[in-house]
Amino acid sequence: MQTEKTKFENLEKWEGMLAKCIRCGYCYEHCPMFKYTRWESDAPRAKNILAHGLLTGEVELTPAVAEKSFNCFFCKRCEAACSSGVKITDIMLDLRRDLVKLGYNGPGTTSITDRSCARCLQCVRACPHDAREFIDGEGIVVDPVKCKSCGICVEICPIEAITIPLSFGTDKVELEQRAVEFLHSRESAKVIMYACNWSYHPDIQNSRLPESELEEKEYEILVNLCGGRIDQNLLLTPFLNQAWGVLVGVCPDGECNHDGNEAAKKRVKRMKETLENLDINPDRIHLVQIPAGDKQLCQAEIDTFMEKINQMGPIR
Amino acid sequence: MNTVDIPRLREIVGEKNIKTDPLDLYAYGADASVYHASPWVIVRPDNTGQVQKLMAYANDAKIPVVPRGGGSGMCGQTVAIQGGILLDMKNMNRILEINMPDVYCRVEPGVVDDDLNAALKPYGVFYPPTPASSRIATIGGEIGNNASGVRSVKYGATRDAVMGMKVVLANGDLVTLGAHTRVEASGYQLHKLIVGSEGTLGVVVEAIIGFVPIPEFRCLGVANFDTLRDAGNAIADIMASGTIPSMLELVDDVAIKAVNKTMNLGLKEVAASLLFEADGKVMEAVEYEVQKMKEICEKNNGADLWYSFDAKEREQIFMGRKKLFPALSQFDTSMASTSLADDMAVPYSKMADMAAKIHEAAEKNGIVMTAYGHCGSGCMHTKIMMDTSKKEQWAGAKRAIAEIYEYVNSIHGTTSAEHGIGISKADAFRTEKMDSLKMMAAVKAALDPNNILNPGKLQQAPEDWVTATDLRYAVNS
Numbered sequence: 044m045q046t047e048k049t050k051f052e053n054l055e056k057w058e059g060m061l062a063k064c065i066r067c068g069y070c071y072e073h074c075p076m077f078k079y080t081r082w083e084s085d086a087p088r089a090k091n092i093l094a095h096g097l098l099t100g101e102v103e104l105t106p107a108v109a110e111k112s113f114n115c116f117f118c119k120r121c122e123a124a125c126s127s128g129v130k131i132t133d134i135m136l137d138l139r140r141d142l143v144k145l146g147y148n149g150p151g152t153t154s155i156t157d158r159s160c161a162r163c164l165q166c167v168r169a170c171p172h173d174a175r176e177f178i179d180g181e182g183i184v185v186d187p188v189k190c191k192s193c194g195i196c197v198e199i200c201p202i203e204a205i206t207i208p209l210s211f212g213t214d215k216v217e218l219e220q221r222a223v224e225f226l227h228s229r230e231s232a233k234v235i236m237y238a239c240n241w242s243y244h245p246d247i248q249n250s251r252l253p254e255s256e257l258e259e260k261e262y263e264i265l266v267n268l269c270g271g272r273i274d275q276n277l278l279l280t281p282f283l284n285q286a287w288g289v290l291v292g293v294c295p296d297g298e299c300n301h302d303g304n305e306a307a308k309k310r311v312k313r314m315k316e317t318l319e320n321l322d323i324n325p326d327r328i329h330l331v332q333i334p335a336g337d338k339q340l341c342q343a344e345i346d347t348f349m350e351k352i353n354q355m356g357p358i359r
Numbered sequence: 360m361n362t363v364d365i366p367r368l369r370e371i372v373g374e375k376n377i378k379t380d381p382l383d384l385y386a387y388g389a390d391a392s393v394y395h396a397s398p399w400v401i402v403r404p405d406n407t408g409q410v411q412k413l414m415a416y417a418n419d420a421k422i423p424v425v426p427r428g429g430g431s432g433m434c435g436q437t438v439a440i441q442g443g444i445l446l447d448m449k450n451m452n453r454i455l456e457i458n459m460p461d462v463y464c465r466v467e468p469g470v471v472d473d474d475l476n477a478a479l480k481p482y483g484v485f486y487p488p489t490p491a492s493s494r495i496a497t498i499g500g501e502i503g504n505n506a507s508g509v510r511s512v513k514y515g516a517t518r519d520a521v522m523g524m525k526v527v528l529a530n531g532d533l534v535t536l537g538a539h540t541r542v543e544a545s546g547y548q549l550h551k552l553i554v555g556s557e558g559t560l561g562v563v564v565e566a567i568i569g570f571v572p573i574p575e576f577r578c579l580g581v582a583n584f585d586t587l588r589d590a591g592n593a594i595a596d597i598m599a600s601g602t603i604p605s606m607l608e609l610v611d612d613v614a615i616k617a618v619n620k621t622m623n624l625g626l627k628e629v630a631a632s633l634l635f636e637a638d639g640k641v642m643e644a645v646e647y648e649v650q651k652m653k654e655i656c657e658k659n660n661g662a663d664l665w666y667s668f669d670a671k672e673r674e675q676i677f678m679g680r681k682k683l684f685p686a687l688s689q690f691d692t693s694m695a696s697t698s699l700a701d702d703m704a705v706p707y708s709k710m711a712d713m714a715a716k717i718h719e720a721a722e723k724n725g726i727v728m729t730a731y732g733h734c735g736s737g738c739m740h741t742k743i744m745m746d747t748s749k750k751e752q753w754a755g756a757k758r759a760i761a762e763i764y765e766y767v768n769s770i771h772g773t774t775s776a777e778h779g780i781g782i783s784k785a786d787a788f789r790t791e792k793m794d795s796l797k798m799m800a801a802v803k804a805a806l807d808p809n810n811i812l813n814p815g816k817l818q819q820a821p822e823d824w825v826t827a828t829d830l831r832y833a834v835n836s
Contacts, residue, residue: 058833062748065688066391071495082403083447095833125685126688128685248473250469252454
């Protein structure tokens with residue numbers, strides 16, 4: 044149904060590129076949001092389809108449509124997989140620019156700060172994308188175009204006043220829960236791996252294996268999207284739940300979009316010290332750096348770590 | 360239009376497995392075809408019982424149901440042309456059993472092809488139909504479409520791999536078809552009938568599919584030709600020689616130029632290239648096959664002949680073919696690459712003429728078309744590149760496609776080798792299957808008397824494929 048057309052000044056220039064998207068759907072399997080919900084409307088292709096619909100007037104601009112456009116973790120795996128070279132995130136950023144002008148601010152997966160904020164401004168300094176500023180009378184204001192949903196602000200806030208409203212399974216409470224569930228689910232469970240989506244893990248992506256295949260499963264890969272989100276609790280929880288080890292996968296030096304790998308390195312180092320103080324072998328926690336999309340290296344690193352961990356045995 | 364009882368659907372699949380927001384409906388209105396039509400509601404069943412209840416409800420209420428897997432179809436098979444319930448099968452994604460002694464696996468329809476192959480790999484076997492879209496295509500969708508791919512010349516299409524299945528019929532009844540055996544001689548082989556039926560006869564809820572050993576050796580060769588005729592003759596001679604290629608691919612000059620233009624790969628700009636591959640457990644046997652194909656290419660004036668067992672070198676040779684898809688999309692800033700008339704199959708001896716006909720029809724009608732494909736199975740792939748914003752380009756495409764299919768029909772080829780019929784190829788399909796349309800309609804009426812299962816597809820699709828639904832493109836002038 045044709046509705047009254049809204050003007051999208053920034054999005055307009057992408058009309059030709061949106062026609063070039065052949066809608067093959069090769070972007071899905073890489074998208075952490077699609078993998079979490081398995082709804083096509085959460086996949087990158089749907090964002091292109093909606094952008095096209097907004098331009099033609101076939102899609103009415105509603106708060107739900109706007110919110111959808113603020114959902115993305117900017118791992119850009121979709122762009123790497125795109126068979127037509129469509130600049131999916133650039134298109135979405137231009138749509139966001141238009142939406143902000145039209146009075147929509149997300150939040151979707153962009154971060155928000157609640158009223159309990161103590162105005163310490165640590166998040167403003169820590170944001171690698173310059174997306175947070177302090178405005179007198181308003182408090183901390185987030186620019187939803189600049190925010191890349193890396194979650195570094197969430198981790199750094201000392202009073203937990205920052206949240207990402209739509210976490211798609213990357214919220215640390217949920218990650219901790221899933222880690223605990225796995226570790227208690229079977230006798231063979233030994234290791235939790237936190238992987239950023241850039242490292243793109245080698246596990247089966249969108250299907251489920253038969254239970255008989257999973258009986259001996261020794262490790263679980265949990266996608267936390269950016270190493271910058273790793274905090275001490277996330278690292279410690281598995282050890283409090285019988286884990287033999289924890290593996291953290293982040294980007295190589297200089298390749299993380301958010302410098303989250305550097306933050307992760309510090310936290311892993313600190314956790315190693317904690318383990319040492321407890322007389323536990325610090326090698327039970329290990330950080331690996333994996334270039335974007337290198338599934339083979341990721342699997343090789345997991346295999347090496349599992350071998351070491353199996354030699355060490357359980358923590359006594 | 361019959362209205363859908365949303366609370367009833369909610370009762371069946373639960374709140375979290377239903378979508379009614381216009382934005383979700385719009386997003387689910389598309390696949391990889393040129394079409395767009397929004398369903399009325401999307402439901403995502405989790406188990407067979409729910410599918411049965413949904414079908415029983417839809418049959419009573421006479422509401423269309425469109426089963427959908429990955430949504431990667433290229434002819435509009437999963438576009439809800441008459442609205443209704445879109446049955447998203449992606450939640451039924453369990454690999455139920457890998458049975459090595461009996462050489463089959465049992466899977467739910469939402470299992471993704473690549474995932475199944477990842478699960479089979481530790482056993483040293485693979486599921487062979489593997490279309491190019493295997494990273495997102497589901498087994499259910501592949502069954503609906505009778506999907507195949509580059510290696511189908513040796514290993515067959517989906518229909519060859521399917522041994523049996525469980526299907527929910529239009530009225531909600533559950534039937535078990537086929538057997539857990541490689542062969543079956545009794546009766547109508549109804550599971551094979553479901554393969555390729557594009558969701559018009561029932562909803563597949565479980566499939567029994569066979570697998571084959573992963574070959575230890577692969578050897579890939581390449582040959583360049585100055586004329587399409589020579590390449591075509593080489594294809595026919597290879598297939599007639601008793602050689603068993605595991606892949607035989609043709610790439611034409613338009614495709615080579617497109618790859619060079621966008622990827623700067625520096626491929627030799629000849630009229631046609633052939634890629635030929637053999638695989639197996641014994642290296643000498645594989646080399647024998649490849650050597651034989653090389654000799655046949657030489658005999659047909661093939662040049663720059665080369666082959667290799669080395670994985671890296673094979674990857675390099677295959678790079679041009681792999682980059683073809685994106686290269687065509689980026690061929691020209693004013694053109695989009697559309698999936699139309701994209702997978703006809705013709706007898707081997709007519710491959711060269713088919714490619715020439717495609718070029719001729721494209722030029723005559725002011726569009727750009729390439730010819731490439733899995734020649735070992737007689738399948739020719741094309742893409743139509745055109746300015747999708749212009750009405751005259753659509754008119755040109757329509758004329759070119761009509762001419763192309765008239766030729767396919769005249770040489771006893773078939774409308775679709777891999778991608779199915781859906782909406783875009785229905786007109787040519789009806790002409791090709793003129794003699795069996797009544798039989799097909801009788802089968803459809805017997806299994807789906809209320810015509811609720813994916814209506815408006817195959818023989819039922821509208822006559823004019825351009826106006827069948829809204830086009831997914833903005834056509835301005």
